[in-house]
Amino acid sequence: MIRVFIIAPSSVVRAGLRSVLADAGFEAVGGTQDLGSLDEELLESEPDILLVDGTHDAGEGGRAGLALADVTDQAAVVLLADQPDQARIAEAFRNGVRAVLPREISAPQLQAALQAVAAGLIVMHPAEVSVFLPTPTSSATEIVPLVEPLTKREREVLQMLATGLGNKEIAARLVISDNTAKFHVASILGKLGAATRTEAVAIGIRHGLILL
Template sequence: MIRVFVVAASPVVRAGLSAVVATSSKLTVVGSASDLDTFTKEFEQLQPDVVLLDVSGHFQELVWEKLLSSQQPYPFAIIILTDELDSINFEAALRAGVRSILPSISTESEIVAAVEAIALGLVVLHSDTIESVLPFKESSVREKDTSPVVQALTPREIEVLQMLGSGLGNKAIAKRLNISEHTVKFHVSSIFQKLSVSTRTEAVTVGVRLGLIML
């Protein structure tokens, strides 16, 4: 069961988001708060896996200030709901530990899917945010151009890694690329070795962080 804590200034929004989370049998709401300070006081006792943050108006500025001031990585995944996508510094957000940024108008199914995905270590961005993230992705690739990890991955391996990020199995990848399943297994094994990971989730997570793929 994935443990979720809801933070929102409005009691109505908190109740609504808690109800949305409760629609999934894989999720459970362990608590809610009107601000991050209150959440911090309850964190050790509740131990959530995911923190669902609704930010709006001046509350958004307070949230970013709090998140970016942390000197250590957070022991939980963060998902942001906002009505001001244009004002978000995506690079700073991702580096601060935010693993999903969704518009406030996201559907119940989109929110639930995002919570479940980031709990598994994935990064989830709404389609409306892709254009804003592209500059970050491109700069990340340029920064990593001299990295042996990026240079080691072949174009085909990056293609396979992208399909792993889409949740495809070996058989589906083989059919999509018109290659044998044995060849897919070889590529996956090579990706694991080059990225120093042992699972598909870890490989996708590292791939996103390096700017190799975009979910």
């Protein structure tokens, strides 16, 4: 059973989330009203997921990622936020958040997202993807061709990057050395013209190189 710890300012919201979790077979192992209240209760409850109601600030989820790192390395952070902009979404993911979802998300969607996060995936709601990806301009509406096509192995590595795996995890899955994994990642960034892994994944999605 997937164990979830809830952070939400409103006791009503916490109760509602507990009900949604229970209906899908999740176990709500605890809850508190804000990040400042994180204490031994979180550590002792050993959650798989930390569900954060970020109210009006996507950065709240980013800070949750940082705070969580101080007490446990077992839980993935899922953020519920009100229309966060691109910068705040990026900040949240950089700080370890595994999913950014709108607060008005339906119960089935939230349950599916939590299942995906528990399985190791990074999740974004379609409404947030449109904010996160660059908006095409009238003078550049076509997808820019790749500098060079990705090899089959590079496409495998890119798919793993999309799930949030690091070099060591990729190397272990493909039974290759860490240096070889780093080489593949560097080659992917170069071919996609990306500066970061996150940007590479975004470009890969636009080119249909990643299975969602």
